[in-house]
Amino acid sequence: MKKLVILGAGTAGTMMLNKLHNVLDKNEWQITIVDQHETHYYQPGFLFIPFNIYTCKDVIKPKRDFFPTGVNVINSEIDKIEPKENRVLLKDGQVVGYDQLIIATGAKIKPEETEGLKEELWYKSIFDFYTVEGACALRDFFKNWEGGKLVINITEMPIKCPVAPLEFSFLADWFFTEKGIRDKVDIQFVTPLPGAFTQPKASAILGDFLEKKNIKLKTEFGIARVDAENKKIVSWEEEEIPFDCLVTIPTNMGDDAIERSGMGNEFNFIPTDKQTLKALEYENIFVIGDATDLPSSKAGSVAHFQADILLENFLSVVEGREPNEKFDGHANCFIESGFGKGILIDFNYDTEPLPGKFPLPGVGPFSLLEETKMNHYGKIMFRWMYWNFLIKGLELPIESQMSMAGKRA
Amino acid sequence: METVELVGKQFELDDDGHLKNQSDWNEEVAKEFAKLEGIEELNDRHWIVINFMRKVYQEKGDAPSIRRLTKESGVDTKELYALFPKGPAKKAAKIAGLPKPKGCI
Ligand SMILES: Cc1cc2nc3c(=O)[nH]c(=O)nc-3n(C[C@H](O)[C@H](O)[C@H](O)COP(=O)(O)OP(=O)(O)OC[C@H]3O[C@@H](n4cnc5c(N)ncnc54)[C@H](O)[C@@H]3O)c2cc1C
Numbered sequence: 001m002k003k004l005v006i007l008g009a010g011t012a013g014t015m016m017l018n019k020l021h022n023v024l025d026k027n028e029w030q031i032t033i034v035d036q037h038e039t040h041y042y043q044p045g046f047l048f049i050p051f052n053i054y055t056c057k058d059v060i061k062p063k064r065d066f067f068p069t070g071v072n073v074i075n076s077e078i079d080k081i082e083p084k085e086n087r088v089l090l091k092d093g094q095v096v097g098y099d100q101l102i103i104a105t106g107a108k109i110k111p112e113e114t115e116g117l118k119e120e121l122w123y124k125s126i127f128d129f130y131t132v133e134g135a136c137a138l139r140d141f142f143k144n145w146e147g148g149k150l151v152i153n154i155t156e157m158p159i160k161c162p163v164a165p166l167e168f169s170f171l172a173d174w175f176f177t178e179k180g181i182r183d184k185v186d187i188q189f190v191t192p193l194p195g196a197f198t199q200p201k202a203s204a205i206l207g208d209f210l211e212k213k214n215i216k217l218k219t220e221f222g223i224a225r226v227d228a229e230n231k232k233i234v235s236w237e238e239e240e241i242p243f244d245c246l247v248t249i250p251t252n253m254g255d256d257a258i259e260r261s262g263m264g265n266e267f268n269f270i271p272t273d274k275q276t277l278k279a280l281e282y283e284n285i286f287v288i289g290d291a292t293d294l295p296s297s298k299a300g301s302v303a304h305f306q307a308d309i310l311l312e313n314f315l316s317v318v319e320g321r322e323p324n325e326k327f328d329g330h331a332n333c334f335i336e337s338g339f340g341k342g343i344l345i346d347f348n349y350d351t352e353p354l355p356g357k358f359p360l361p362g363v364g365p366f367s368l369l370e371e372t373k374m375n376h377y378g379k380i381m382f383r384w385m386y387w388n389f390l391i392k393g394l395e396l397p398i399e400s401q402m403s404m405a406g407k408r409a
Numbered sequence: 410m411e412t413v414e415l416v417g418k419q420f421e422l423d424d425d426g427h428l429k430n431q432s433d434w435n436e437e438v439a440k441e442f443a444k445l446e447g448i449e450e451l452n453d454r455h456w457i458v459i460n461f462m463r464k465v466y467q468e469k470g471d472a473p474s475i476r477r478l479t480k481e482s483g484v485d486t487k488e489l490y491a492l493f494p495k496g497p498a499k500k501a502a503k504i505a506g507l508p509k510p511k512g513c514i
Contacts, residue, residue, distance in 0.1 A: 156475065194496065200424075220495040222475070224487070236490035266477040295471070295511035 001030045002318075005088060005098040007078055009035035011043075011391060012289030012303040013104035014066050018393030019311050021068045032072040032096060034088070038063055041132060042386055044300060047164055047336070049135035050142055051175045056132060058383070066391050078105070081261040083282045100284050100318065102310070103270060105257060107160055107290035107298055111250040114155055116226035118250075125231065126246045129168060130160070141245065142175070147184025148244030153233060154191045155223055158267070159252045160290055160298040162198060163345070165189070166206055167336045168247060173213045174338030188216040190233070190241060195219060202345055202353040205369050209337060252298070254291055269293035274349070275326040277310045278317075286310055296329040296349065304390055305330045305400040330402040332358075334379035342375030344368050348402040357406035360397060365406065415441035425509040427502065434506030442504045448493070451504075455492050458484055462505040472502040472510040 004020065006013050017033050024031065045059035067073055077091040081101070088096045109130045111118040117126065127141065128134035152169050159165075169189050176182040189196070189210060195203035196210055196217060210217050224236040232240045254268030263270050263279075271280040272292040279285035288310050289303040296302050306327055313323035329349030334342050344366045345353035355369040366375055389396055411422045416437055421429040428434055428442070439459060443451050451459070461482040465473045475498045479486045489497040498510050 192496070194499075222486075222490060222496075236487050237494060266474060266480050 002028060002099045003097060004029055004031045004100045004102070005096055006031070006033040006102045006104060007081070007088065008104035008106055008289075008291070009033050009063050009067075009073075010040070010104060010106050010289070011300045011386075012106070012291075012307065013102070014040070014063070014391040015304065015307045015393050016102055016104065016288060016310060017071060018066070018068060018391070019307060020314065021071060022393065023311070023315065026070060030072060031070075032074060032098075033067065034074045034076060034078055034090065034096070035063065036075070036077040038075060040066065040391070042383060043130075044161065044164075044386070045383060046129050046132060046135040047167055047171070049132070050127075050129055050138040050168075051171050052139060053171075056136060059132065061387065078255075078257045079260065080257055081263060083261070083263065083285060086284065098284075100314070101282075101286070102314075103258075103279070103285060103287045103291050104289050104303075105255040105291045107252045107254055107269070109250040110253045111248065113251040113253075114223060114225065114248075116228055117155075117248060119226070119228060121226070121228050121231070121246075125244065126226065126248060128248055128250060130164075130249065130252075138247065145245065147176070147181045149186045149188065149242055150245050150247065151188050151190055151233065151241060151243035152247045152249075153221075153223060153241075154193070154249045155251050156192055157198070158298060159249050161333070162297055163333050163335045165191075165249050166196060166210075169210065169215050170213060170338040171336060173215060186216070187214070188218060188241065190218040190221050190223075192222045193219060199347070199352040201355070202347075202369060205355070206335075206343075209343070209371070213338070252290075258291070265293050267293070274329070276313050276323040277306060277327055278313070278323060284317075286314060294327075294329070296327075297331040297333070299331055299333060300386065300390065301332045302330070304396065305332075305398075307393070308400040328401050330400060332398060334375055334382060336376065336379050337371050340376050341371045341373055342377075342379050343371050344375045344378060346402065346407075351402060351404070351407075354407040354409060356408040359406050363397070368407065413445075423508060427508050428506045431506050438506065439504050442506075446493075446500050446504065448500075448504070454484060454488065455501075455504075458482055458489065458492060458497075458501050459505045462501050462507060466505070466507050472498065472505070472507045474498055474510060 039060050040063045042059040045054045048054040079089045079091045081088050123137040127138040176185040196207040197203040222236045223233050225234050232242045234240050258264040258268040270287045272287040274294050288306050290298040309325045309327040312325040316323045332346045336342050347353040357365040359365045412419045423429045493500040
């Protein structure tokens with residue numbers, strides 16, 4: 001029997017498990033999946049928790065609901081990978097050998113990387129919404145908050161779902177308007193980037209939305225530390241921004257296990273072929289999702305497009321052929337913009353987000369880079385698709401490769 | 410196609426305003442690009458960063474992040490921002506004649 005081991009049972013790992021389980025010969029392959037947690041988190045839902053749109057129950061399900069029978073499931077933390085020995089050491093002492101390895105250990109926040117961030121004000125007036133704990137603490141804080149300076153700050157790029165901080169700002173505008181205290185809440189969006197988003201056209205359009213919603217934009221601010229005593233964030237150039245409530249998007253990094261294995265870059269992301277998804281330095285390892293160092297967005301939708309490519313390339317490699325399927329960096333993100341509306345962007349490595357229409361058979365078209373109710377429904381539908389189709393590895397009606405149909409260049 | 414005139418010559422630029430043909434780059438061109446970015450003079454510390462960027466680009470095909478610069482170039486983050494105000498990785502890449510780092514999407 002040949003052994004396939006998948007590390008990480010989040011969005012990408014679970015999806016690959018289901019896809020491969022369906023096609024690999026059960027007499028030939030034993031599949032093992034390893035994860036430290038028994039709960040699957042729908043991370044895109046974390047965004048909605050502080051505003052009481054989703055509860056904690058809406059974003060969690062037991063991982064086992066998504067594991068097909070006949071798969072060897074190990075619930076343990078990964079200590080490290082020894083790629084030269086083709087084996088993985090687990091914290092519970094087990095040693096797992098493999099013929100083929102798929103790494104899907106994702107990315108997580110590292111507030112410890114910034115001086116003063118995770119100290120006395122943490123979960124008192126400084127919050128994240130990239131973890132379920134942070135999102136719930138912030139919901140409790142907002143319940144009784146009477147207003148003041150709300151600062152949303154991106155520490156450094158890359159981050160998962162790079163539009164989430166903008167969505168948070170839009171939803172905050174809506175939430176405090178509904179609460180009747182918008183005039184008492186001063187919202188400021190503080191980013192190290194030169195604009196509201198990473199790419200020029202979308203950046204300009206999203207920047208206009210911020211202005212329309214009276215959200216102040218501060219660009220090119222690289223946070224060096226938090227001055228807890230005076231409630232200020234301070235940049236490397238000693239610029240200061242005061243806050244009453246700081247919503248931080250801390251540095252995002254790959255798991256420590258990748259660092260312990262000596263397989264990551266400066267962010268513990270694994271150098272990966274941006275087209276084939278093979279680990280650059282290892283013949284029998286593929287990498288998918290947030291764990292890669294690819295210059296594509298770190299998003300569930302992106303992992304989904306990658307999964308189709310990885311499946312084909314995996315089958316080619318184990319059958320001794322060249323991996324010929326090429327990932328084009330396709331990303332498709334619904335941006336929740338508040339007041340029951342949303343914005344959609346669709347792009348890849350070479351084509352930045354453009355305005356126009358996004359055709360989707362049976363459901364669409366959605367409008368690109370425009371605020372519509374339809375796009376909001378797209379976002380809400382995404383959760384249903386996530387639980388029922390995406391992580392089960394079932395087909396969605398969206399092509400892996402980006403299409404120019406409907407886009408205005 | 411956007412171009413810029415420096416030291417009496419025309420240079421082609423890419424969509425981000427970075428040098429399009431890397432073979433056009435030399436130290437004089439770097440100094441002129443620095444001036445466009447508001448850096449009047451390039452000192453030894455600037456050159457450490459610029460040379461490190463070019464070395465990484467040659468090896469990896471992409472310019473390094475601020476985090477990698479801090480870890481490996483011998484110049485810490487605080488000084489990077491002092492040398493190349495606002496966006497050190499982007500600015501240093503431009504002066505080094507390299508495309509905008511891809512890592513920041
Ligand atoms: C607030 C927020 C909003 C988002 N919004 C969207 C959105 O609207 N649309 C979208 O497409 N995407 C969105 N995303 C991004 C999306 O959730 C991720 O890109 C996606 O989950 C990545 O999947 P993954 O499998 O690579 O990583 P994950 O789903 O994070 O899975 C990684 C798994 O590996 C396990 N693991 C890691 N290290 C170890 C170890 N050492 N030992 C054992 N197990 C380990 C973890 O427990 C985890 O289960 C959002 C993310 C956040 C945080």
